[in-house]
Amino acid sequence: MVSQTAAQTLNPRTVHRDFFGATGATAVMVGTVSVVFVWYFSCNEIAGCQLPLASTQWASIIQQALNYNSYVSSTALLYYSLWWLWLALLYFVVPAKVIDGVVLRNGQRLQYRLNGLSSLLVTLSVWISVWFIWGAQPYLWIADHYFELAISSIIFATTQALFVYLYSFRPAPKSQPVMLALAGNSGNPIYDFFIGRELNPRVGPLDLKYFCELRPGIMGWMLLNISFALKQHHRFGHVSNSMWLAILPQLVYCVDTLLFEQNVLTTMDIVTDGFGWMLSFGDLSWVPAMYSLQARYLAFHPVYHSSLATWSIALLATGSFLVFRLSNSQKNAFRTNPNDPAVSHLRFITTESGSKLLVSGWWGMARHINYTGDWFFGLAQCLAAGFDTPMVFFFSAYFFVLLLHRNHRDECKCREKYKKDWVRYCQLVPYMFIPYVI
Structure with a gap:
């Protein structure tokens, strides 16, 4: 049996807090979500994507943001949840190479299933099948409902972050206490919720941090880019060279990330950071919503080089x-x-x-x-x-x-x-x- 003192040694109280503690964490959460709103409402076919924003534009952004009925969609939330669940299913059913991660503070090594690229290939086959059955319409729907899907991902990511924070307090045997992140055990609920209290939260065999790091966001980014390219083709009758220059490197980057999936196991995100709102939002929302900005812009404003x-x-x-x-x-x-x-x-x-x-x-x-x-x-x-x-x-x-x-x-x-x-x-x-x- 491990004593209380030994458990405290494994999970010492966090002294240094990044982002200036709870105040900075709150500012980051509010600020990053606000950026998603501002960029969507100020950079579109009507607004024209121009800086600086005039006072009338800011007033319009605030007014549209307050009208949540226009972008909080149960349909989009359902589709996003099914997207997450689809990839979680593939994590288990697609053949995988199982390897050990790095040695943790408690001497253990967690096992991980490496099948990200195979899961992408299965998903690509579904995307192609959808194209042959329904044509471009489903992808045009994704492009047209981008913001509803982005908001759905924020709701999902925040709910997931709240779950893993509360889950980190679950009862555990003294012989194997829940291992917390060294930076996420401050005792301040706002800061720990943001930075991530538990190091490697797992629900059964599903490692939530590892799964979210590469799958829903990375593949969602690819799907958005493809949808925006099809949207440009639908509207203008072609795909501009600027669109190809923007999305092809991003598609290569996404495939490369999944091809070298094993390398993520030695990164700071996996080895030292807890899984909280910062990573949950970053993986599920920020990456697909903001990294696809160039493709979304070019979908309604093609550039010719x-x-x-x-x-x-x-x-x-x-x-x-x-x-x-x-x-x-x-x-x-x-x-x-x-x-x-x-x-x-x-x-x-x-x-x-x-x-x-x-x-x-x-x-x-x-x-x-x-x-x-x-x-x-x-x-x-x-x-x-x-x-x-x-x-x-x-x-x-x-x-x-x-x-x-x-x-x-x-x-x-x-x-x-x-x-x-x-x-x-x-x-x-x-x-x-x-x-x-x-």
Whole structure:
């Protein structure tokens, strides 16, 4: 039997609170949901997607937001719930490779089913079947009811976050207490609800955090992009080169994410963050609703690029994606087997904790070279939407702030974990993002 003291050692009280605690968490929740509203009501066929917003536009946005009967739809909520349940069903019935995750604080290793790409292929076959039976109409409905579906995802994500927060207080044997996230055990219900109290909430064999990380949001993003492309074709009789430049890289990114599904098991989201509103909303709502902004804009405002611009944007997208993918693959190959011939030639330092930090190859260029590739890849998708409005660059601006914040969290965590070895590492790899620049 594990004593109360041992349980407290496993789940120490959170001292440091990110986002300035409950006040910042509340501001983030209100702010991000507000952004979804503002961007939809100010960037559409009627409003025209122009900044800055005049006082009359703000008044119109507030008026439309208060008229919840126009966008809270039981039909859309039903469809979104069925979408989530469909992917949860595939998680169990589609053949999967079962692997162990990282070793947790309690010495255990959870098992995960890797069948994201197979689930996507099954879902794609359904999408194609729907096309052959009903044509484009179901996808046009999705494009036309985008905001109702986005609001439904917010309702679902918030309900799920409330469930996992309350679920984290469930009775558990003293020999195996519920393992909480180190950052989510502050005792403040607002902050813990936001940041995630339990590390790996599971309902039976379904790991909610792992499932939501890659499936409903990532595949929903793909479905929205396809629907907006069909909407543009339905309205204008063709799909513009700008639409292809925006959605093809995003489709590749989504497929790549599912192809390398195993890599997510070593990310901060899975290893250290709890599953609360931040990840639930981010995975289920923010990703599909806001990452598809370029496709939604181009559906009613097509942009036509010259051959030079088309090839320039395509080359930027391809090059930055290769930086992102190759650097991440190199890191994961080294973590899996440092003696692999593909990475055995790389130089590294060994820390007092026993961890090995690469100081050559991609990771000798910059400490977060993958973030650099990821950001420029997103910038290429924004450039595809043209310069008629700065609103299409929201994704790039937001992603810049997100990566800076994540970089700060990474640096703080590594500084605390590796201590003097991190100082030595930073001397060997002095640049964070771009070699010889920053």
